[in-house]
Amino acid sequence: MPAPLKDAAKFLKSTLRLPSSTFPPRPRPADLARYLPRCTDDLYAWQRRERPASDTFVLHDGPPYANGDLHVGHALNKIVKDIISRSRLAEGRRVDYVPGWDCHGLPIELKALEKHGWERGQGVDAVSIRSAARKFAYKTVEKQMADFRSWAVMGDWDNHWKTMQKDFELRQLAVFRAMVQYGLIYRKHKPVYWSPSSGTALAEAELEYQDDHVSSAALVKFPLDLFGPFSDGPVHALIWTTTPWTLPANQAIAVNTSLPYCLVRSATHGTLLVARSRLEYLEECIGESVEVVMEDVPSEVLLQSTYSGLHHFGREAANRPIVHADFVSADSGTGLVHCAPGHGLEDYEALQPLIKASTVSVKAPVDNSGCFDDTASPEDPSLLAGQDVFKQGNDSILQLLRANNRLVHQHRYVHKYPIDWRTKEPVIIRATAQWFADVSKIRTDALNSLDAVKFLPDTGKARLRSFVANRSEWCISRQRSWGVPIPAIYHKSTGEAVLTSQSIDHIIKTINERGIDAWWSDPQDSSQWIVPGLPGVASDYIRGTDTMDVWFDSGTSWTFMLKDDLLSLGSTSQPTPIADVYLEGTDQHRGWFQSSLLTNIAFQKSLQSASNPNSPVEYQPHAPFRVLATHGFTLDGQGKKMSKSLGNVISPSQMISGFAAPTKQSKQKREVHPLGPDALRLWAASSEWTKDVVISETVVSSVHGMLDKFRLTFKMLLGMLADFNPELLVPYERMSRLDQIALHHLFLTFSSVRKAYADFEFHKASGSIYRWVTTDLSSFYFEGIKDVIYCDMPVSARRLSAQTALHHILCHFQNMLGPITPLLVEESWEHSPEKYKKTLEHPLRRIWSHLSEEWYDQSLEALLPHIAAINSSVKAAQETARTQKLMGQSLASDVTIYLQKSADISSIPKDTWKELLVVSSAEIITTEINELDSPESSVDSRSDWSFTSDVVSTEGEKMGRVVVQSPHGLKCDRCWRYVVEPQEQERPEAKEVPLLCHRCTDAVTDFQK
Secondary structure, three states: OOOOOOOHHHHHHHOOOOOOOOOOOOOOHHHHHHHHHHHHHHHHHHHHHHOOHHHEEEEEOOOOEOOOOOOHHHHHHHHHHHHHHHHHHHOOOEEEOOOEEEOOOHHHHHHHHHHOOOOOOOOOOHHHHHHHHHHHHHHHHHHHHHHHHHOOOOOOHHHOEEOOOHHHHHHHHHHHHHHHHOOOEEEEEEEEEEEOOOOEEEOHHHEEEEEEEEEEEEEEEEEEEEOOOOOOOOEEEEEEEOOHHHHHHOOEEEEOOOOOEEEEEEOOOEEEEEEHHHHHHHHHHHOOOOEEEEOOOOHHHHHHOEEOOOHHHOHHHOOEEEEEOOOOOOOOOOOOEEEOOOOOHHHHHHOHHHHHOOOOOOOOOEOOOOEEOHHHOOOOHHHOOOOEOOOHHHHHHHHHHHHOOOEEEEEEEEEEEEEEOOOOOEOEEEEEEEEEEEHHHOHHHHHHHHHHOEEEOOHHHHHHHHHHHOOOEEEOEEOOOOOOEOOOEEEOOOOOEEOOHHHHHHHHHHHHHHOOOHHHHOOOOOHHHOOOOOOOOHHHEEEOOOEEOHHHHHHOHHHHHOOHHHHOOOOOOOOOOOEEEEEEEHHHHOOHHHHHHHHHHHHHHHHHHHHOOOOOOOOOOOOOEEEEEEEOOEEOOOOOEOOOOOOOOOOHHHHHHOEOOOOOOOOOOOEOOOOOHHHHHHHHHHOOOOOOEEOOHHHHHHHHHHHHHHHHHHHHHHHHOOOOOHHHOOOHHHOOHHHHHHHHHHHHHHHHHHHHHHOOOHHHHHHHHHHHHHHHHHHHHHHHHHHHHHHOOOOOHHHHHHHHHHHHHHHHHHHHHOOOOHHHHHHHHHOOOHHHHHHOOOOOOOOOOOOOHHHOOHHHHHHHHHHHHHHHHHHHHHHHHHHOOOOOOHHHOEEEEEEEOOOOOOOOOHHHHHHHHOOOEEEEEEEOHHHOOOHHHOOOOOOOOEEEEEEEOOOOOEEEEEEEEOOOOEEOOOOOOEEEOOOOOOOOOOOOOOOOOHHHHHHHHHHHO
16 A cells, blocks of 8 residues: 555556547647648659559549639549549559649630730730630649649649640640541531630530520411412411521421321411421410311422522522421421521431532521621621621511511420530530531440440449440530640632641641740741642641630540550550549530540550551450549538529638638628648548538538547547557457457458448448447447556556557558548657657558458457447446436446346456446356346345346347446545455545555556656
8 A cells, every 4th residue: 555645646647547649639730731741742752662663553633624713523523533542552552643734725715815804806816815824724723733732632743734735735636636547537517516605616515404595486487389289379388496596597498208297277377387296286376276278298299399488588598498307296396397507407417418419508697606697688788687696686587577477476485405514605506617526437436445444333334325325526626716726727719628647747846846826826828837748839828727625635635644655656556544543523424534535545546547457357445444433513501502692602721721601691600620631531531422412511510520539539549559569569369358359340440441442432431430430449449448558557468458459440540541631640640659650651651451360250240239239238227327316437336247148248258348338347147038037136235226227139139137236346546446345445534545456556556666
């Protein structure tokens, strides 16, 4: 016994081995600034040096667009990519992740114009526009890159690529040249999607659809010039259109010869030709009944008839043909469709024979801004010229029809309509001369290549296949200044384009020598760009002004992963999938995924054709990716898209700094402590990212709680291991059963987490870690070993066993969290004992190894449900005692457990049960099930109080009962267990003299030596 002390409690506390760690309760910004480069740039450079190049994991970056601030969607994208990279690094692979940016295109061009106060189309020269756009893009890239790096995204940032850099543009032109050589590129005057708001042609991938677009639909009648079987007065063909503004371009009327047609007489509108199936619709529209005057009009008669358009739209209005078209439907309109091949893709295809015979023209009397030009009404240009086709122009057409007694009916029509996905304004279909890539020639190869690709989620395969399968060509030319030029030259007089491998090689060589801006700054007929050997003289030719679709730009980014010699068409190499993973938003099935696939397949086919032109073996190219993953969109708590007007935006910086979004009602920010980049990362990791992802204050609060729990766990682990020497690890077979249970839980958790990382299911990984920390560690294991860690002698066998388990737990806790919260792991390493840093490898550099199989104990696996059931019953009985104020801490109780003999828990020693249940004494008694409630299983007569609770299995069957009762021993003043036998020592009156158990007596004596 120690000598009497004035402050015994203080002295006894000083003898305890309480957790001691410098690990802070909150991340400190100054510390994070030191940790960030260590776990990003330094780590990336280290693994590039130390890991074998032969086992490289390539994650190819789908480039963000360099036109504004980043949002949480960018954070989700980049962080999920980074978790993939880090998890593969943990598997021992070398990681190749080179970030990139998409820098060309109209949005950047418009931002540059806006910044300088310029109006598009107001005479600003291309060189000035390009200079301003390039500066804007550079500045945006710098800002975005700083944000990405602040999120602890690991990559080769110093060697990032931009689509506007010279070497990228040259590679892109080399791919274009290969496609020209393979015969995929052609120029054609045909209808394409045109955006008046952007002033350029668009590809289908650049369209969105507005479900509630409102059009002015109209029933319009055209007089038939020739209609053999009917001579009783004039007959009019009745068409239905939702785009009256396209009528100046009308060239034909389409019918479907498989439908029955008839003639009807209207008191107001005369004799009309319509499909029989549309009579009810017609009567509903005109508000009167009609008389059928010819029941069936033969199809051959229809196709031999002609009609007259409105003379205002051109002198050639008479004797226009009626043609067959499969797209004419029996359940919409009138069964007759007006055809304007200059404004309709289906019309253009249906009239191909007549177009080739020059019987009809591909007329599109609309300018770049979506206004009628002079050819809309040739006889009186002032009638329509300059009018917006969606507004005044459409109204003027309807007025003309009404004034000429051609308008039968007009009504409001709500339908789905394509819009420009950038400006959100309606687009039109307009015939212009554009450059196209022939997708039909490589479509089968592209589709076949997808069979070897793993899609996440699985539905992505059908989505991408659908986009590719339904695409026959790709409009690749754009009418803007900021981009890579279509390297075509044109004969001044004939307008004929020159685009050959030789002409492109010459242009690539010139760009390499002088830079791409010279294409715009040189005089248009500069001879430097003209390949020698063309007919005539160099001054007969001029350069084109079209640029490439930005999807072609980013779609050729895979070239940065190839060796330089593969850009030579003389190479005989065939690149296998060059990226392990592509990951972008689900909208990229129609965008970057598709353009990357098509350009890569085309390039491979061109290589193969050039190197083995007569090969009898058909080469099957590979997709450029092995895994194609898509993430969802980010939404607020109500499932709505975030917008400033709704006041529901939570930015990445808000999550990092700790300021939650203001509510729309209060407009005030609610301050919480800074969470750091790991909070943003944990949000991304805990989301099921293949679906739409919600971010709200509730979600932020949940992430906050998870991260705090992880921090607290690290602090506890580091504190309990502060005096542990890793060289004193206890072999598994000599460890306490409770510690073996802890390692069993660790084995199960690590195995599930590792599999989740491998399967890209990071929400399962973070969820498993969190459940393990809260349930298996905090609520179970830590509670069970506190007494041992705090009160045992420093190197007791039991304490070393517990610290051995804690050591393994710490190391694998770091391993599991490394891909998700690298800053937190780096911080835990910073505050680890020096002995750890000298003997162990840095956690972010470790290669995950399979845990020892002996840690997985099948016998324990069967016992865990029994342990959980007993623990639950004990806690229930203890809670009853607490409500009656009979006990406080669980140590202030003894427990007797009565179990049926079939519940074999003999492998759990008695002392382990005391630790498991955190009680002063525990006894196990096995008996027959019918004896569980017998008097023998009653309370010890020495107890002042007792409570019982049934032990119920997971199947709901009773398997035993527990008796929780007042402890038999006296309370030890040091460890607070009630284990001091009353007969050994009565309680002294002097409070200065502590009452100690045998274990604590030895510990205090050792402390005083």
